[in-house]
Amino acid sequence: MKKILFSIFALIFIVSGIFAQHSVVVQNKSGNDRKNEMVEVNFCSKKTGLLSKSFILIKENGEEIPYQLIANDKNEVKSFIFQANVKANSIATFTISEGTPAMVKAKTFGRFVPERKDDFAWENDFAAYRMYGPALAKENPSNGVDYWAKRTDELVVDEFYYGELKQGLSYHRDRGRGLDFYKVGNTLGCGGIAPYASDSLWVGKHFDSYKVLENGPLRTVFTLTYNAVKVGNEFYKQTITITTDAGSMLNKAEVTYSGKTQKMQLATGIFLHDGKGDLVSNLKSTHKSQTKSTLRIAYSEEAISEFKEPSGRNYVGVIVETTGNVQLKKSGKHAFLLSEYQVGKTFTYYFGGGWNKWKFTTDNDWLKALGEYSVKISNPLKVKLK
Numbered sequence: 001m002k003k004i005l006f007s008i009f010a011l012i013f014i015v016s017g018i019f020a021q022h023s024v025v026v027q028n029k030s031g032n033d034r035k036n037e038m039v040e041v042n043f044c045s046k047k048t049g050l051l052s053k054s055f056i057l058i059k060e061n062g063e064e065i066p067y068q069l070i071a072n073d074k075n076e077v078k079s080f081i082f083q084a085n086v087k088a089n090s091i092a093t094f095t096i097s098e099g100t101p102a103m104v105k106a107k108t109f110g111r112f113v114p115e116r117k118d119d120f121a122w123e124n125d126f127a128a129y130r131m132y133g134p135a136l137a138k139e140n141p142s143n144g145v146d147y148w149a150k151r152t153d154e155l156v157v158d159e160f161y162y163g164e165l166k167q168g169l170s171y172h173r174d175r176g177r178g179l180d181f182y183k184v185g186n187t188l189g190c191g192g193i194a195p196y197a198s199d200s201l202w203v204g205k206h207f208d209s210y211k212v213l214e215n216g217p218l219r220t221v222f223t224l225t226y227n228a229v230k231v232g233n234e235f236y237k238q239t240i241t242i243t244t245d246a247g248s249m250l251n252k253a254e255v256t257y258s259g260k261t262q263k264m265q266l267a268t269g270i271f272l273h274d275g276k277g278d279l280v281s282n283l284k285s286t287h288k289s290q291t292k293s294t295l296r297i298a299y300s301e302e303a304i305s306e307f308k309e310p311s312g313r314n315y316v317g318v319i320v321e322t323t324g325n326v327q328l329k330k331s332g333k334h335a336f337l338l339s340e341y342q343v344g345k346t347f348t349y350y351f352g353g354g355w356n357k358w359k360f361t362t363d364n365d366w367l368k369a370l371g372e373y374s375v376k377i378s379n380p381l382k383v384k385l386k
Contacts, residue, residue: 024057024094027382028086032375035085036247038219039383040070042079056099057082065094066104068218081219083247086381106217107246109155112210116161120210122220124244125153127353128160128178129190129251131224132206143204143226143238144189144271147353149303149314150178172306181305182314182353187271188334191318191351193240193255195231196265196338201331204229204238218246234260236343249359249369250317250352261343267329268349269336270299270316277301279335280367282374287326294321294374297328297335300363303355315354315366321377322347350377 024041028034057065057080067082086092110122118133128148132140148171150156156177163169171180186203188194195202207224214221226238236259243252255266272279281297296319303314320326320337327338341347350373360366 022096023386024096025091025384025386026084026086026094027091027384028088029382030375030379031088032372033086033088034376034381036083037086037376037381038081038245038247039084039381040079040081041383041385043077044385053098054100055096056101058095058097060093060095064102066218067101068104068214068216070214070219081245083218084381104217106155107153108216108218108220108244109157110212110215110220110222110244111157112212113161115165118206120207120222120224121157121161122222122242122244123148123150123155123157124220124246124248126150126247126249126359127355128157129353132184133210134206134208137206140185141205142184142186142189142192143194143207143229144184144187144192145351146180146184147182147190147314147316148178148180149182149311149353149355149358151355151358152177170306173309174305174311178355178358179305179311181303181311183273184271188267188269188336189271190316190353191251191253191268191270191349193253193266193268193347193349195229195236195257195341196267196336197231197262200232201267201334201336202229202231213241220244229257231262231264234262236260248352249354250319250350250373252348252350254346254348256346257341257343259343264341264343265338266341266347267334267336267338268318268320268351269334270297270318272299272330272333272335273301275333278363279330281328282371283326283328285328289323292321292323292378293326294319294378295326295337296320296370296374297337298367298370299335300366313356313363315356315360315363317350317352317354317366317370317373319350319370319374319377320348 072078113119117135121130160171208227223241236257241254303311324340354360
């Protein structure tokens, strides 16, 4: 009996000691300060004891940091994420201690919206977006991305829909928290993707199904599936998994097409609307490289609401990190990056929108932020659990 009790007390001591022995070290090897950047800490087999009790994460100054647990496909916790500030070419250390974490204020959110023609809408503290579902097929079939400008860190998606559908308060008018002034139609919209083959851009239709994988408070992840994407005379199944993080100006998209193998490129791009805006890219026409390169396009334009009210400057950006050949192309009312693609593989890119009334005062602020985001992609923070 004494041996059993000793073993129990020893186990309690070991588990309690786990928190005093561990820390998270985040290293920034780039020349840019990294602010509110999401980092992910993976649990290795030797550190699973961290999950045996609740824990808190603490900065070097003693302040508690909000975090979110992340599960795998089997609904098993595999990691946790939090926002970190790390100076250029330096290291920041965060301590893990036993304790009950404070409630975390939600900064990301996404959901299927059947009450509004099957939209799938999502947001973070920068902006909100939506993509069109089956109920909109007869009116506006498109796999393009719609963008809602926000001027608050608060979540607004449910508020906007409720106001429009239940109170008659159109979200096409700014009431102090943002509005929908962006037009999509049958285009790529704000950073959509479509196959490019036979000198044609094959913009798709609505998504057929969805699956929410994570839903806040700091990261939201979901997958949309398109069952029949037409490319020439062939049809493909497309899945796109979108990740939005708190503090991130862009969304991450991971796209896969399955079907008959054929020569294909993928166009990640922007709807130019009236074409009077300013298009900027860090490649002139064609880029060829055997190593990974981060390429981007940005568009700035005057925003006009559905009520014909001037609504400031609207910004859109797309970034791809890829090898091989990439072309910058303008076709009709689109500008896009053309990347080589092999059917069955996963293609990753980043997209999003901004507004001069929230976080980006000028066009140059948007362009500078896109450049800094490119540095983040090329130089991810190094994270180590000790």
